[in-house]
Amino acid sequence: xxxxxxxxxxxxxxxxxxxxxxxxxxxxxxxxxxxxxxxxxxxxxxxxxxxxxxxxxxxxxxxxxxxxxxxxxxxxxxxxxxxxxxxxxxxxxxxxxxxxxxxxxxxxxxxxxxxxxxxxxxxxxxx
Numbered sequence: 105x106x107x108x109x110x111x112x113x114x115x116x117x118x119x120x121x122x123x124x125x126x127x128x129x130x131x132x133x134x135x136x137x138x139x140x141x142x143x144x145x146x147x148x149x150x151x152x153x154x155x156x157x158x159x160x161x162x163x164x165x166x167x168x169x170x171x172x173x174x175x176x177x178x179x180x181x182x183x184x185x186x187x188x189x190x191x192x193x194x195x196x197x198x199x200x201x202x203x204x205x206x207x208x209x210x211x212x213x214x215x216x217x218x219x220x221x222x223x224x225x226x227x228x229x230x231x
Contacts, residue, residue, distance in 0.1 A: 139175060153168065154209065186221055
């Protein structure tokens with residue numbers, strides 16, 4: 105098995121991850137009912153986000169924190185939701201990739217989840 109090396113690898117990772125997410129009983133509704141995403145717009149943004157995070161190619165510009173705080177106001181994003189997201193991310197990563205970049209993708213996802221949990225909880229308490 106090889107490591108994440110390029111944009112095509114990122115696209116493969118993101119596509120396969122979202123195939124799991126959409127079907128997931130716990131978190132799928134966030135993507136299909138709470139917010140009905142325009143996948144043709146959303147998926148390229150996710151490619152850019154993870155390409156920036158994992159490969160260091162600055163293709164993403166935006167603030168995912170604000171979007172997730174807003175989403176959590178529609179339907180509370182709880183710790184178990186982040187845990188499931190991470191489990192699906194790790195499962196997808198380990199199925200297709202291994203190596204330093206794959207490890208970086210997992211580490212960064214864990215950091216992002218922890219930061220989002222903290223910020224969403226803090227925002228809910230201060231509202």
